[in-house]
Amino acid sequence: MEGNPNNPLIDLAYRLFNRIDDTDFEYIYRGNFSQKISKNLLALAETNVKDSAGRTSLKNKIYFVMVEGLQNVTKHRDKDETDIDGTPDSDGMFAIQKNLGHYYITTGNIVKKNEENTLKPKLEQINIMERDDLTLLRKEILKKGDLSDKGGAGLGFIEMARKSGKKLMFDFEPVNEQASFFYFRTEIPGNDTTEINNSFSDESKSLDDVKHLNEALDHEKILISFNGRFNRENTLSLLSVIKGQMNVSMTSKKVYAVMVELLQNISKHTSDIEGDKKNRGIFMLSKKEDTFVLTAGNLLHAEDVPKMKDRLEFINNLSDKELYKQYDMILLDIGSANERKTGLGFIDMRIKSTTGLNYIFKDINAQNTFFVLQVTIKN
Amino acid sequence: MKPLIIEATEDTPMIHFHPQEGRFEISKSSLPENAVEFYSPIIHWLKSYAAAPNPITIFDFNLEYLNTASSKQVFEVIMQINNIAHKSDVTVRWHYDTIDEDMLGLGTRFSHLVNVKFEFIEYDSDDALDFE
Known part of the structure; x- marks a missing residue:
């Protein structure tokens, strides 16, 4: 399921994330x-x-x-x-x-x-x-x-x-x-x-920038886009915006649960990224008809990429039955959870997703890779 | 034994373990990033309680959301409850929202991995206060 190169949401996530320096x-x-x-x-x-x-x-x-x-x-x-x-x-x-x-x-x-x-x-x-x-x-x-x-x-x-x-x-x-x-x-x-x-330096440029941004987000039917620092407070605020916005349904519960995992993943994966980009990431939630798409992007250390790729590939190839078996194995492996990682996150998101996990890795420089993870949930 | 009472926050559940009142309840949402930190005093308390439990112990799990970090810890709580069952007649009452098949599924999977009596109690989300 890796890297559908024509995924406009992933392109947009990357484009927006690139505004990070300013x-x-x-x-x-x-x-x-x-x-x-x-x-x-x-x-x-x-x-x-x-x-x-x-x-x-x-x-x-x-x-x-x-x-x-x-x-x-x-x-x-x-x-x-x-x-x-x-x-x-x-x-x-x-x-x-x-x-x-x-x-x-x-x-x-x-x-x-x-x-x-x-x-x-x-x-x-x-x-x-x-x-x-x-x-x-x-x-x-x-x-x-x-x-x-x-x-x-x-x-x-x-x-x-x-x-x-x-x-x-x-x-x-x-x-x-x-x-x-x-x-x-x-x-x-x-x-x-x-x-x-920069692009905001005069009034007409500044206004054009936000108009183009809104049009791009409209095109992808994005409800919410946050490009910034993922800490506890921001995560909870983002969640409460979404919670307040959705009717109670099985789908909204899944969307909420996956959103929690994605937001916390960004903060986990970027906690040791150097300098200004620590804890930085982008999250977008879009809704087209009855389908929600959650897209999260952040930097990773380049050396962590092969392991992550293997893990995602492994999880995507499991059948439903095997997914639950993996889940139980992790539960029973008492004491294996360290404070940051249980290994359950990807499995749980895969179970809740309709199409499997979609992801790309984009090399930025020798140290860092941009990682996008996308989960689709159909009503 | 001293009760264990922890009030809920935006991302951690309410814990109300009160042996004298015969009330053992975990409710609301559990989604802290560091779940190990939050649950370790709870697991510690249960270990002590397991030494001299009440003849009957009923645990009510009334959880609205669990992140995966919490699922793992809640299962550790259930493993401790499993130990209590050696000396006490233990029941886990797993409450779930009618529409929340994932919460029911999680409880069911937990129940298959331990030797504790589970009761599944459905409630109607229309009565739920939190998620409107």
Whole structure:
């Protein structure tokens, strides 16, 4: 089952993982937005910001922009449920990225044409205003109490512009004649204020980058993509996002169980990788019709590869009966479990998977190999 | 013997072993990365209990999720329960969600590997609080 070279998900995992040098973390959620999901997304984002943002004021800024952004998406969701029923791709997206020390928060959701026509001039106006003018405008709106039914009046956007100190980035991607997909992106400069020189260096490039990213993820029907450090807190947050999102079923239980193994594998396999790439990996969950595909990628020490390959090949070639026999043998071999490895993980994932374990090894350099493991679960 | 009470966390189960109350329960989810660390005091406690157990001991396993690292450790717990059965009338009650054939399957496989009475108790996921 090794290495289907035409597996677009594996290619995507590799492509995203390669952003590792500039990207401290990159977390994207696509799908339905509910209050509960927002809460879980905030928890996950907070975990990562906590790890990397030193100053409290910076953390507060990031948190503020996340909350506002998520509220914008959920607000629209309420409206859209009745208004733009059946619009394709009516789900939203949320992304938080840390790139060379700067934070980027992006939301995406469907808006109707008339909303676009109100939003656009508002945002354009905010973008030409200086900070002092924004403060004045804010005071004025608060005094007048001029709030629309959804608490709007652009106050949220004004506040985000003030917290960011940068131009707001936005775009309306036409969906059909009545609706557009509204991308809204805020940069929050980190503690290190050196100008960055990469794909995020100017506003249009930065916005294009996240749009392309979202389109690539949409193409593969990815619900969640996390490129970052796999520690206990991140693992639990990712799991709670998924748990909160799925209905109870045999399939969702299998997806959850396999996800636990994959996430913990990344942290196990990368705990002794040197430097910045320690504990780094990428995890993606995609859902096409009734099929879930879980893809996990991380670096391995090149010398560990032959053993891992043999193990995967061995497990893939076992019949169901032999798989359970192997499982029992490992259970009965008391004391063989060391603290990190039981040997049960691959067997259990193979039992739960519909198609066997799919994997590739891609040599990076003399020391490291990129390893992708993919598990498919059909409903 | 002093009871062993461990509260559940997000990734470790609740342990409630109370010989005086006649209650022995493991419940919620178990998915710590380092399961050996979490389970070793539990196995240690069971070894002591095996020396002078109650005449009747009923263990309730009411687990929602187990990672594979925990499966291995839970089986070690069951091996200790197997030892208790020399001096006590022991039953393992393995609770599982109606929809969770994997949890039932795991319990069944455990039961085949030891000489302890297993009862399988099905509950309806609609009544489950955690996974909505």
